[in-house]
Amino acid sequence: MAAVMGEPGPQGRFGDFGGRYVPESLVEACDELDREFRSAWADPEFREEYERILADFAGRPTPVTECARLSEELGVRVLLKREDLAHTGSHKINNVVGQALLTRRMGKHRVIAETGAGQHGVATATAAALFGLECVVYMGEVDVERQALNVFRMRLLGAEVRPVASGSRTLKDAVNEALREWVATVETTHYCLGSVMGPHPFPWMVRELQRVVGTEANEQCRRLLDGGHPDVVVACVGGGSNAAGIFSGFADTDAQLVGVEAAGGAAIGHGVPGVVHGMKSYLLQDEAGQVAEAHSISAGLDYPGVGPEHAHLAATGRARYEPVDDAAVLDAFQLLSRTEGIIPAFESAHAVAWLMREAGRSVPRGSTVLINLSGRGDKDAAQAMDLLGDRL
């Protein structure tokens, strides 16, 4: 039996999920990436450079913050892993630094990426600037509008942003367009995928590149909790990269792992197994297998699929996945701002909203809960202003 959150093997299988369902044109590129990542990840020099950039450039380690006022309000001890304090404002930087290093290692000079909330796009554009790579980011038209600040940041960083007008004009369609572009440019271009999804090796590789979040948090919690660990570790799940990162630090403990999905994009909650974007996983779809459109206030969680390892963790019961709706997210967004002076990303506010609902219910009073605060909320301020307006 492989360890929980261990290596998925050459085919990238997590139980029944994962795999590599890509056009033949991309098979060789996925193989090359698998080979390069395996050798890089075992290479101390690569690891050292990755860690040095995360420290000197991205500001790691990020702290764990004890939330006195929120804890009092909820009756549980709340700790936040502060990925909002990482450079560019979210955990996404951890992944792109690793993939930019790999891009250079493979002798490629160009990266493409998809983005929903724009955080992965901004992170990719940032790493591209740092490494002198050409960068093109695909973003659904709906998201271009609701995340205008991030579109500007990407352009300022020298990236080209290509709005995607097909389908639901959100993250799902941005992934389609990035895959189509990759088929045409694969010999010079690396596809810098933003979450633990897509064809093997991406789900595994991105989890490994986010593992730093869990490794740090485990150590920080042991210091805070006299060698112990939290009772519950909770994170929002779009594709699932921030959750995979923090879960990986606690998968071998008896901490409960909880992933929080947007109610309108709950692939595990409401989906059934399917195959799209190169992976087999839970998927929102109709009876014929046409992929459904997700609906969420949060562009980063507005996605009908989920990373295959989460599907496996759900199927085996090691983690559980629960939905929260947009209204609860807006409440959480305000509560964390007022009680702790931290404005969370809408995505991260899902995890806070779940705890607001469950504290004193499925999470007994007196429990210790670690929330992965995956990003900061500046990007969502304009949308929140529209939604909250006079109510503030």
Add this chain to the structure above:
Amino acid sequence: MTEAGPLETALRRRRAEGAKLLVPYVTGGLGQDWPAVIEAVVAAGADAVEVGIPFSDPVMDGPVIQQASARALAGGTTPGAIIDTLGRLRPGAPTAVMTYYNLIFRGGHRRMASLLADAGVAGAILPDLPLDESEDWTAAADHFGVETVMLAAPTTTDTRLAAICERSRGFVYGVGLMGVTGQRAALAASASIMAKRLKAVTDKPVLIGVGISTPDQAVEACLEADGVVVGSALIRRLLDGGGPEGAAELVAEFRAALDAG
């Protein structure tokens, strides 16, 4: 050796007669008259027809076929309805469906294979199901006698190429260029190289598809290949309102050019 199915048999026979093979692609459910389009292209000289079952997220398709798929889906078409209609059609040439794997996976491997077989569909082409993931489907397809056409790409290594040809039924689909479906101004150099590499390792019919937009390009590709698949150029004509007559006209032009060599 497995015995050749009706698709491969028909294509081999035509090849033996000295013909270059012409396989047009038609999006199922595009307009009311899509069955008439299939009949018209066969009458105009198609040796087999590739029938697209539209999928919501067609990652191997460029803007033209994306638009056709979206329009067909908006018109309410379903895989079941398309297969049903194919079952009532007698176009006079073998058909192969082209679709994405999730529609098969969701429908069930055995159930979909038997539905296709019952409808008289000879083959299936699944561009997002590479060799390494294909076993569940091919086991069902083989059982019910559906010929699974495998794709090879310019980036495919020699070792894989041989395995792909070995596993392919009906014909071998050589992707002519690195890119998604769509019209191109000139034939990519990769198309002829692809065909030559495939012909060196297989005796099965080798067809080049993706980026064959004009009769001249088809003729050029067929200097090496046994035939071509023509998709976006035909769908463009249909999206522009060409109907069965327009489709037949275009296919007749390809036929004439290929026959003239």
